[in-house]
Amino acid sequence: MANQDDKFKKVIAHAKEYGYIFQSSEIYDGLSAVYDYGQNGVELKNNIRDYWWKSMVQMHQNIVGLDSAIFMHPTTWKASGHVDAFNDPLIDNKDSKKRYRADVLIEDHAEKLLIKAKKEINKAAKRFGDAFDEEQYRTTNPRVVGYLQKRDEILARMGKSLENEDLEDVKALIEELEIADPETGSRNWTEVRQFNLMFGTKLGASADSAMDLYLRPETAQGIFVNFLNVQKTGRMKIPFGIAQTGKAFRNEIVARQFIFRMREFEQMEMQFFVQPGEELKWYEYWKDTRLKWHLSLGMGEENYRFHDHDKLAHYANAAADIEFNFPFGFKELEGIHSRTDFDLKAHEEYSGKKLKFFDPQRNESYVPYVVETSIGLDRMFLAVFSNSLKEEVLDDGSTRTVLKLPSILAPTKVAVFPLVKKDGLPEIAQEIIDNLKWDLTVLYDEKDAVGKRYRRQDAAGTPYCITVDHQTLEDQTVTLRERDSMAQRRIKIDDLEDILRAELSMKRWLD
Ligand code: GAP
Numbered sequence: 001m002a003n004q005d006d007k008f009k010k011v012i013a014h015a016k017e018y019g020y021i022f023q024s025s026e027i028y029d030g031l032s033a034v035y036d037y038g039q040n041g042v043e044l045k046n047n048i049r050d051y052w053w054k055s056m057v058q059m060h061q062n063i064v065g066l067d068s069a070i071f072m073h074p075t076t077w078k079a080s081g082h083v084d085a086f087n088d089p090l091i092d093n094k095d096s097k098k099r100y101r102a103d104v105l106i107e108d109h110a111e112k113l114l115i116k117a118k119k120e121i122n123k124a125a126k127r128f129g130d131a132f133d134e135e136q137y138r139t140t141n142p143r144v145v146g147y148l149q150k151r152d153e154i155l156a157r158m159g160k161s162l163e164n165e166d167l168e169d170v171k172a173l174i175e176e177l178e179i180a181d182p183e184t185g186s187r188n189w190t191e192v193r194q195f196n197l198m199f200g201t202k203l204g205a206s207a208d209s210a211m212d213l214y215l216r217p218e219t220a221q222g223i224f225v226n227f228l229n230v231q232k233t234g235r236m237k238i239p240f241g242i243a244q245t246g247k248a249f250r251n252e253i254v255a256r257q258f259i260f261r262m263r264e265f266e267q268m269e270m271q272f273f274v275q276p277g278e279e280l281k282w283y284e285y286w287k288d289t290r291l292k293w294h295l296s297l298g299m300g301e302e303n304y305r306f307h308d309h310d311k312l313a314h315y316a317n318a319a320a321d322i323e324f325n326f327p328f329g330f331k332e333l334e335g336i337h338s339r340t341d342f343d344l345k346a347h348e349e350y351s352g353k354k355l356k357f358f359d360p361q362r363n364e365s366y367v368p369y370v371v372e373t374s375i376g377l378d379r380m381f382l383a384v385f386s387n388s389l390k391e392e393v394l395d396d397g398s399t400r401t402v403l404k405l406p407s408i409l410a411p412t413k414v415a416v417f418p419l420v421k422k423d424g425l426p427e428i429a430q431e432i433i434d435n436l437k438w439d440l441t442v443l444y445d446e447k448d449a450v451g452k453r454y455r456r457q458d459a460a461g462t463p464y465c466i467t468v469d470h471q472t473l474e475d476q477t478v479t480l481r482e483r484d485s486m487a488q489r490r491i492k493i494d495d496l497e498d499i500l501r502a503e504l505s506m507k508r509w510l511d
Pocket of ligand 1: 217218219220250252259260261262263265266267269332333334335372374375376377378379
């Protein structure tokens, strides 16, 4: 655990030191769970968004984009269920005055039972060697069976209590399990209360005529209310999708994990409209397609896993998360939800407008079913950034800090150095930059020894460095140095553009 904490602290410190992420309004001591992206952060964030957009919109002829407003008519949120059901059950500790999500406290307790069961299984696997049958042990060893059964019972009871809005039973469960405040160990809890996560605001000048609005808690509803506009004007035929990226806002109760859980964040969502009855086929398709997108970035297959939901949201008939191995363990990165016709039907009911698709093949109109893919851009940023930060011991015993970002996402693609600040070398470096900057983000650096400049770019995540030296004056070649392997090769200046373009093309990464 200490190791995980250390790693996470390093990630946060590095993100600040290299201009990726700053605390919002830091000079006023910051605003909790709100962050700003610095000069490198904004580039990485834009590149992640572009990589998503390219694969979801430009690579699918039946998916189009949208950019809907953050403010929406307040009835939207009545229809979507957010006014009544977008709540987290919260509980306060009377001694520490700390606030927690009651369901998270219970889930963490259940997770500990799973860890205990896994420890027993691992011990037995070591003892029995090749002859070990994990499935048999899991279902017959009394201790393992006990842990797993208890865990299932706890989660089932919590799921039922939350579904029935039985908050007294949620509190009773916390007491029965003797769950203590993770920070202080106190068991002096308040009642469990529901807390709506939407931020309210007002539209209009005078107090009497002002209209109560919400800052959108998800971008999805902007897509649903525009479903017919896009379908008609784009002459879209089912199945088709509408994608958008944009800010969402949630008044999160527990927001202590840097940019993992923020109060203002960005989502990248796509709603795929299908024939009723075909939604589970498309649900599987999108689970598979989205996992492939993640794997295309080369951050290690072992760092992803699916988590199928037992407790479904009010609108879903199937749902899964793609979880990523963050510095604090596996947690949700993206959600794939089969949302049925819940949203469109609800908007039909509340607006009185028909939101149906006329299917010429079936010669009938119907409300389409929807499969959604929804990923947090900031959370994806954290996954990429934390996975890329490495401390390496080199052959000569020295260490280097290197940010091995997938090069397609790196904020600066190439840094160009003149070996010395004279003899015409800076001018050649500048010419190389002027040629490459049309397609790539390029940076110039002439300060310090070249070795130090390489290290600086390693830590900032720049995948390629080019050094112009005296040999360049004779044969028009430069040194191209690769961040990850540290390999250096001599390249003709005229070949640089083609080589870098091939390495850094979307096609090479996404295909
Ligand atoms: N439209 C469906 C929806 O919003 P969600 O599971 O609540 O579903 C989707 O959110 C994704 O948005 C999550 O998988 C996560 O990546 C991101 N997300 C949600 N809340 C967030 C928060 N407070 N901070 C950062 N990202 C968040």
